[in-house]
Structure formats: structure tokens, C-alpha cells
Amino acid sequence: MTTKQTKQTTQTTQTTQTTQRNEPGLAIAATGLHKAYGDKKVLDGIDLHVPTGTVFSLLGPNGAGKTTAVNILSTLVPADAGQARIAGHDLVAEAQSVRAAIGVTGQFSAVDGLITGEENMLLMADLNHLSKQEGRRVTADLLERFDLVDAARKPASTYSGGMKRRLDIAMTLVGGPRIIFLDEPTTGLDPRSRHTMWQIIRELVSGGTTVFLTTQYLEEADQLADRIAVLDGGRIVAEGSAEELKRLVPGGHVRLRFSDPVAYERAATALRETTRDDDALTLQIPSDGSQRELRAVLDWLDAAGVEADELSVHTPDLDDVFFALTAGTAAPATTAATATKETAR
Amino acid sequence: MSAPASHALRDNLTMLRRNLLHARRYPSLTLNLLLTPVILLLLFVYVFGNVMSAGLTGGHADRSEYVAYLVPGILMLTVAMTSLGTAVSVATDMTEGIMARFRTMAISRASVLIGHVVGSVIQTLMALVLVLGIGLAIGFRPDATPLEWLAAAGLMALVSLALTWLAVGIGLISPNAEGASNIGTPLVMLPFLSSAFVPVDAMPGWFRWFAEYQPFSPAIETLRGLLLGTEIGTTNAVLAVAWCAGMTLVGYFWSKARFSREPRR
Ligand SMILES: Nc1ncnc2c1ncn2[C@@H]1O[C@H](COP(=O)(O)OP(=O)(O)OP(=O)(O)O)[C@@H](O)[C@H]1O
Ligand SMILES: [Mg+2]
Numbered sequence: 001m002t003t004k005q006t007k008q009t010t011q012t013t014q015t016t017q018t019t020q021r022n023e024p025g026l027a028i029a030a031t032g033l034h035k036a037y038g039d040k041k042v043l044d045g046i047d048l049h050v051p052t053g054t055v056f057s058l059l060g061p062n063g064a065g066k067t068t069a070v071n072i073l074s075t076l077v078p079a080d081a082g083q084a085r086i087a088g089h090d091l092v093a094e095a096q097s098v099r100a101a102i103g104v105t106g107q108f109s110a111v112d113g114l115i116t117g118e119e120n121m122l123l124m125a126d127l128n129h130l131s132k133q134e135g136r137r138v139t140a141d142l143l144e145r146f147d148l149v150d151a152a153r154k155p156a157s158t159y160s161g162g163m164k165r166r167l168d169i170a171m172t173l174v175g176g177p178r179i180i181f182l183d184e185p186t187t188g189l190d191p192r193s194r195h196t197m198w199q200i201i202r203e204l205v206s207g208g209t210t211v212f213l214t215t216q217y218l219e220e221a222d223q224l225a226d227r228i229a230v231l232d233g234g235r236i237v238a239e240g241s242a243e244e245l246k247r248l249v250p251g252g253h254v255r256l257r258f259s260d261p262v263a264y265e266r267a268a269t270a271l272r273e274t275t276r277d278d279d280a281l282t283l284q285i286p287s288d289g290s291q292r293e294l295r296a297v298l299d300w301l302d303a304a305g306v307e308a309d310e311l312s313v314h315t316p317d318l319d320d321v322f323f324a325l326t327a328g329t330a331a332p333a334t335t336a337a338t339a340t341k342e343t344a345r
Numbered sequence: 346m347s348a349p350a351s352h353a354l355r356d357n358l359t360m361l362r363r364n365l366l367h368a369r370r371y372p373s374l375t376l377n378l379l380l381t382p383v384i385l386l387l388l389f390v391y392v393f394g395n396v397m398s399a400g401l402t403g404g405h406a407d408r409s410e411y412v413a414y415l416v417p418g419i420l421m422l423t424v425a426m427t428s429l430g431t432a433v434s435v436a437t438d439m440t441e442g443i444m445a446r447f448r449t450m451a452i453s454r455a456s457v458l459i460g461h462v463v464g465s466v467i468q469t470l471m472a473l474v475l476v477l478g479i480g481l482a483i484g485f486r487p488d489a490t491p492l493e494w495l496a497a498a499g500l501m502a503l504v505s506l507a508l509t510w511l512a513v514g515i516g517l518i519s520p521n522a523e524g525a526s527n528i529g530t531p532l533v534m535l536p537f538l539s540s541a542f543v544p545v546d547a548m549p550g551w552f553r554w555f556a557e558y559q560p561f562s563p564a565i566e567t568l569r570g571l572l573l574g575t576e577i578g579t580t581n582a583v584l585a586v587a588w589c590a591g592m593t594l595v596g597y598f599w600s601k602a603r604f605s606r607e608p609r610r
């Protein structure tokens with residue numbers, strides 16, 4: 001199936017920024033972060049401002065520098081240049097205060113495989129200086145929430161990928177951090193665990209926690225994030241709410257598929273503003289997906305006396321935004337990726 | 346930037362518990378390393394025993410005299426072997442993902458290393474009890490007073506502490522377990538080039554100087570003196586303690602500097 005698309009690869013640097021720069025109220029405030037590994041400039045001056053109690057999502061293709069940004073903001077690696085304050089503390093001068101305020105779940109598993117899941121949790125409780133009793137209570141509670149009770153007494157090295165991931169995140173929550181960094185938290189989780197995770201993140205946020213999230217699942221950002229930034233080529237190429245970002249790309253359309261070439265031709269001449277795909281016998285008509293526009297399309301078809309074999313409505317989603325904004329590096333050609341996103345009605 | 350002292354102490358204990366838990370769950374590393382001194386002890390006593398004691402006593406073979414000579418050396422070899430285990434487990438631990446987590450937590454950084462060191466010293470002392478037990482079973486008859494026993498235990502703990510800190514540094518510069526075991530090998534070779542198996546007097550002149558003053562010989566001579574009442578000599582006692590202090594300091598600062606570097610990966 002080759003869907004010829006008239007996707008405009010707008011190499012956008014448009015930003016819909018409404019960032020607050022006043023220090024109070026910002027859980028994360030970073031300016032001018034630079035990081036290079038050898039000759040490779042990974043971060044080339046990025047600013048990030050995350051209000052307390054919100055979810056901020058960093059998107060970007062593989063190798064864009066998302067993990068590097070998380071590593072810098074979580075005191076794991078030093079930046080080459082730039083400043084950041086986390087929970088009001090300077091990242092470099094007050095690193096230990098920063099660490100006391102944050103919880104980090106990195107991209108790569110950070111559990112102790114030699115000991116059991118429960119022992120991992122108790123280890124975190126001790127390192128967070130909780131009392132024995134409190135530590136046991138928190139451990140039992142989190143193991144329950146993350147569906148790890150049955151596996152609690154087994155060595156973590158015997159866990160499945162998804163179980164390890166859940167343990168990883170549970171360990172991050174032991175100390176009740178006010179700011180949480182989650183680097184691709186749901187990668188490798190099955191749909192049910194993913195939704196559980198989203199639910200937990202929402203609960204945390206409603207309790208006032210700030211979440212800094214990177215993800216490859218754009219739906220996740222769409223679902224959770226108050227603000228989204230797209231990182232590409234070492235810079236933030238767009239930032240805004242999911243809605244704001246979706247407005248950056250054209251994308252909404254109705255797609256008609258025909259099996260009869262004659263009907264296809266007739267429809268193509270009857271309808272205006274269509275994009276043709278002669279091989280697949282499909283037509284795309286720009287549309288915002290509203291009932292009114294849909295009815296208009298149907299009326300045209302009726303008037304022309306043709307019947308489409310299939311009609312589907314495509315609303316722009318973050319995938320479109322992602323492809324459009326990061327086209328230079330990601331270059332996903334025009335694959336079935338967008339076509340499969342369509343919501344058949 | 347350091348946590349309150351009570352937190353640091355608790356972190357050390359937590360990390361110690363973690364390392365002892367590892368050792369208890371996976372004792373094979375330490376046990377494998379223990380095999381070498383035990384086998385050498387049996388080999389030298391039962392296979393080469395007569396020749397060795399003939400050399401020692403100038404003619405007549407008396408195996409028990411060689412047992413007495415050998416066991417203190419084997420005890421120090423045990424300390425060296427178990428420190429190799431520390432290097433390996435530190436190197437392995439550094440490749441574990443949980444290290445990144447520790448580095449983003451508000452804990453005493455040194456606790457990660459101190460947990461390894463204290464855990465290793467405890468394991469070494471346990472290993473020494475085992476080896477000493479075998480020694481006693483095959484005829485080792487020390488005549489030490491309780492105070493001398495205490496001093497002997499203290500000396501072995503000191504040597505263990507010194508070698509363990511060096512081993513931690515070796516573990517930190519090694520990319521993986523194999524690397525650590527390779528880089529640590531010269532350290533474990535030292536006891537073989539000491540007065541552990543034969544007196545330095547019996548060695549060729551050009552070599553004697555090295556054998557006499559390298560860290561193990563003074564420690565072994567001091568241990569012999571404490572356990573068997575042989576002449577220690579002030580030089581040996583002072584040298585032993587000085588070597589331990591020096592190696593501990595070097596190992597400690599080296600390890601600390603390595604550990605605070607930007608993580609690999
Ligand atoms: N320790 C390092 N040494 C050398 N290069 C590094 C190091 N860490 C990251 N890089 C490089 O920096 C770039 C960004 O890496 P990073 O892991 O931040 O990307 P990412 O956006 O998280 O990618 P992914 O989506 O694959 O997780 C990559 O080109 C990577 O090779
Ligand atoms: Mg990454």
C-alpha cells in the first residue's frame with residue numbers, strides 16, 4: 001500500500017512559547033544547556049521551564065538528546081554550559097538538595113538484579129532515610145500498586161522486561177519525590193500496564209508532583225502532558241500544549257477508498273481540493289472532521305452518484321507533528337505510519 | 346554537599362547490608378577464590394612438605410615445622426585472594442544500572458564504596474577463620490596469647506582494609522569483571538614473591554631486597570611472630586603498618602577520585 005501523501009515537511013522553528021520565567025512556581029528552570037560528546041553537539045542551547053505540578057514531555061527522534069537532557073537535569077552528568085534550577089536549587093552548587101527533591105527513572109533499568117524486588121524497595125526506603133516501619137509500609141503499598149506482590153520475593157534479575165520497568169518506577173516513588181524524571185517510562189509495558197502507569201502519573205500530578213517525561217509514544221504525551229517540547233538537532237524546535245502543536249501541521253482530512261476505477265475517476269472530478277493516489281485509488285479531502293464537513297463530502301458523493309468503498313476520517317495527531325518537525329533527521333519517507341493512524345468511522 | 350553525619354552512617358550500613366546480601370546469595374565468587382590458598386596449603390604441606398621442611402630445618406624432615414612456617418603466609422595469601430574478589434564485584438557493580446540511580450539520590454556517595462570495603466573485610470575475616478581452621482586441622486599449633494591473637498586479627502584486618510581499598514580502585518578503573526581480575530592479578534602474585542613459602546634468605550641476592558621489603562613479607566613476618574613467637578623485628582612491624590597505612594590512603598583517595606568522575610556508559 002503506497003499512500004502518496006502531500007505532507008508538507010515544514011521544517012518549523014515556530015514555537016508557541018508562553019513560558020513563564022518568574023522563578024517561583026517553576027519546578028524546573030533551565031537555560032542555555034549545552035552538552036557535547038567529542039565533536040558531537042548533543043544539546044545546543046536548550047531552555048526548559050516546567051511549572052510545579054504539571055507534566056512536561058520531551059519528544060524527539062532517537063539520538064536527539066532526550067536522555068542526555070534528563071541526565072543533566074538529574075545531576076547524573078554535568079552540562080558543558082548553561083544553568084538550571086530544580087525545585088529552586090542550583091543544579092551544580094546544590095546538587096545534593098536537588099537530589100533530595102527528585103526521583104529518576106532512567107531509560108535503562110536501574111534495579112539491583114541480585115536481590116529481590118522487595119529488597120530493592122526496602123533498599124530505596126533505607127537510602128531515603130525512612131523509618132523501618134514507614135519503609136515497609138511504603139514498600140507494601142507500592143508493590144501492590146505496581147502489581148508486583150506475587151513476584152516480590154523473587155530476584156529482580158528473573159523479572160520480565162515489563163516487571164523490571166514497573167519495579168524501576170516503584171523504586172523511584174519510594175521517597176515521595178516532588179519532581180520525577182521518567183525517561184521512556186512505558187517502553188516495554190503492555191497496554192494494561194501502560195494505562196495503569198498513566199493513571200499513577202495522573203494521581204501523582206494531582207497530588208502536586210511535577211513530572212518530566214520523555215516518550216516515544218506520542219499518544220502518551222497527548223494524554224498526559226500539559227506542555228510538550230520537541231527536541232531535534234540539539235535544539236527545541238517546537239513547544240506548546242498538544243493542541244498548539246497540532247495546529248502547526250496541516251493534517252485533518254477525509255480519505256475515500258475505491259475499488260472501482262471508474263467511480264474513483266468520477267469522484268475525483270466531482271470533488272474539489274482532493275489529493276489523488278491513483279495507485280491505491282484513494283482520495284484525500286482536507287477536513288477538520290466535523291459533522292458538517294463530513295456531510296458536505298457525502299452530499300457531493302451522492303450528487304455525483306458515486307459510492308466509496310471506505311471512508312475514514314483522519315485528525316492530525318502528535319505523530320504528524322513529530323514527523324513534520326523532525327523530518328530532517330527522522331525522514332520516515334511517507335510510510336504507512338500515518339495511514340494506520342486513521343480512525344475509521 | 347555532604348549529608349548529615351547520621352544519614353551518612355545509615356547509608357554506609359545500608360550499602361554494607363546490600364553487599365553482604367549479595368555475598369550471601371552468590372557466595373561462589375568468594376568460595377572460588379578461597380580454593381587457591383586452601384589447595385596451595387594442602388599441596389605444599391602434603392606433596393612438597395618433606396622437601397620444604399628439609400630446606401627449612403637444614404636436613405632432617407619435619408613436616409610440622411613447615412606447617413607452622415607456611416600457615417601465616419597462606420593466611421596473607423587468603424587476604425590477597427579475597428581482595429581480588431572485591432575488585433571483581435566492584436567492577437561488576439559499576440556496570441549495573443542501579444549505580445545511576447544511586448548517583449541521583451541524596452545519599453553519601455562514599456557509602457557505595459565503603460559498603461563494598463567493609464563488606465569485603467568482613468568476608469575476608471570469615472575466610473581467614475576457615476583457612477585457619479584447616480591449618481589447625483593439619484597440625485598448625487600457634488602459641489599466641491589472647492592479646493597476640495587480637496593483634497594478629499588486627500593486623501590481618503589492616504592488611505585486608507589496605508588491599509580492599511586498592512582493589513576498589515582497580516574495580517573502578519576496570520571495564521568489567523574480567524578486566525578487574527586481570528588488573529588485580531599482580532596484587533595477588535605478590536605473596537608468591539614474599540617470604541610466604543620460603544624464607545627470603547633462601548632467595549638469590551638480587552631478588553632478596555625486593556622480597557624483603559614488599560608489603561607482604563613484613564606483614565607475614567609480623568604475623569608469624571605474633572602467632573608463633575618468632576622474632577618479629579621492629580623493622581618488619583613498622584614496615585607492615587606503614588605499608589598498610591600507605592596502601593589504604595592511596596586506595597581510598599584513588600577510589601574516591603575515580604568514583605566521582607562522570608559515569609561511563
Ligand atoms: N556517554 C556518551 N558518550 C558519547 N556519546 C554519547 C554519550 N551519551 C550519549 N551520547 C550521544 O548523544 C546523542 C544523544 O543521546 P541520547 O541518549 O541523549 O538520545 P535520546 O534522545 O535519549 O535517544 P533515544 O530515543 O534513542 O533514547 C547520541 O548521538 C549518543 O550517541
Ligand atoms: Mg534516550
